Amino acid sequence: MKPRISETEWEVMQVLWAKAPRPTGDIVAALRTHDPTWHPKTVQTLLTRLVRKRAVGFKKEGRSHLYRPLVSERQCVDAASESFLGRVFGGSLAPMVAYFVERKKLTEAEIRELQRILNGKE
Numbered sequence: 001m002k003p004r005i006s007e008t009e010w011e012v013m014q015v016l017w018a019k020a021p022r023p024t025g026d027i028v029a030a031l032r033t034h035d036p037t038w039h040p041k042t043v044q045t046l047l048t049r050l051v052r053k054r055a056v057g058f059k060k061e062g063r064s065h066l067y068r069p070l071v072s073e074r075q076c077v078d079a080a081s082e083s084f085l086g087r088v089f090g091g092s093l094a095p096m097v098a099y100f101v102e103r104k105k106l107t108e109a110e111i112r113e114l115q116r117i118l119n120g121k122e
Contacts, residue, residue: 002079021066
């Protein structure tokens with residue numbers, strides 16, 4: 001299963017991929033280290049959505065819940081990449097690669113790496 005998650009859900013997932021299982025309070029604290037505006041109710045709402053999407057599971061321990069990811073970061077990257085490619089480039093990889101190569105300044109090392117990857121696909 002490849003769940004499609006929002007940008008803010010992604011931030012919650014990154015906290016869980018870094019360390020799990022975690023109670024809500026720890027998740028909020030970890031998110032606040034980068035952005036002090038995170039509110040516990042917002043985090044709880046996002047966790048509820050992620051549970052509904054089957055991206056996150058939990059175990060009740062006393063009065064708290066311990067949350068853990070049910071999907072890997074790789075699965076989420078795959079889903080987001082496929083969604084982006086489909087929406088923006090009609091599912092075609094060549095125009096996407098051309099777009100980024102033409103608009104970004106690539107180092108010699110990056111060009112060699114891209115060539116190596118493409119040559120390996122022949």
